[in-house]
Amino acid sequence: MTLPARCVQFLKLHREHQRDRDTAGTAWRHSGHVFITVQGGPIDAINLNRTFTTFLRNGGLRLVRFHHLRHPTATLLLEQGAELVAIKELLAHAHTGVTATVYAHVRLRLQRDATDALSTTLDHDPTDDDPPLAGATVH
Template structure:
């Protein structure tokens, strides 16, 4: 608030204390330090990007919307590289196939 008009205008959510973009290496250090303090395994910052897409898709967000959020130019990139399928999703899909067969036997 003290900087008001002097604060650089940007689209960044997280910045340095003076409003400039955080160097990617420093951002990685911040995340890894927080993980260590929380007793979590060390993760790459980029892993959060993969996780975000998986969560969005699991919540039923349309793939095209997830693609726009990530800033990908193709849906293929979003789905093939970032769209991980969980074991529960695989089971649910196979259960649906099983339901088809059990309905046909009635």
């Protein structure tokens, strides 16, 4: 899996700043993970969800499952014009049909936006001083 360079930089920085190995002493065990327990082991999914829920509550945010963070990522990728097959791979969906179904509302909104932009271009009054948004003059 690939990550944006900025994410990789932040993850490396986070790993470098882990101070838990100093406080864990002989209990420290290197797991190779970036996000770890105080003894260096991988974080249990239940504890991750509990901590995530606490962050949401403290921030006054709507409670969602950690897994739901995938949705805004896929939505942003679709809005930036990423191919459905690439998003399917990133989300580890079995088929593009799954991705297309889950994000159909985003695709419909993008289609409406494209249609509205086309409508604006076609509705341009040629007597206006402003040039059309797109296209060429037909003689």
